[in-house]
Amino acid sequence: MKENARMLDCFGDMCPLPLLRIEAEIPRTGKGDSFVVVTDHSCVLESIKDKYKDKNITMEIEEVMNGVWEITFTKL
Secondary structure, three states, rough: OOOOOEEOOOEEEEHHHHHHHHHHHHHHHOOOOOEEEEOOOHHHHHHHHHHOOOEEEEEEEEEOOEEEEEEEEEEO
């Protein structure tokens, strides 16, 4: 996880809740700033990848434990 990045704990949350939380966080994120989403649902991970692949944001995905992912979003 990037230092000073805000954390969105979506552990246990099913779609669409994590996507709604991400949508609310993006406008609060400045250019070059990051936030991290933690999820334990692979369907959430796939939805996030599909939704944000062509946006003005980068994603770094790391499986930190078996079945638990940290997705770092950085606004370009």
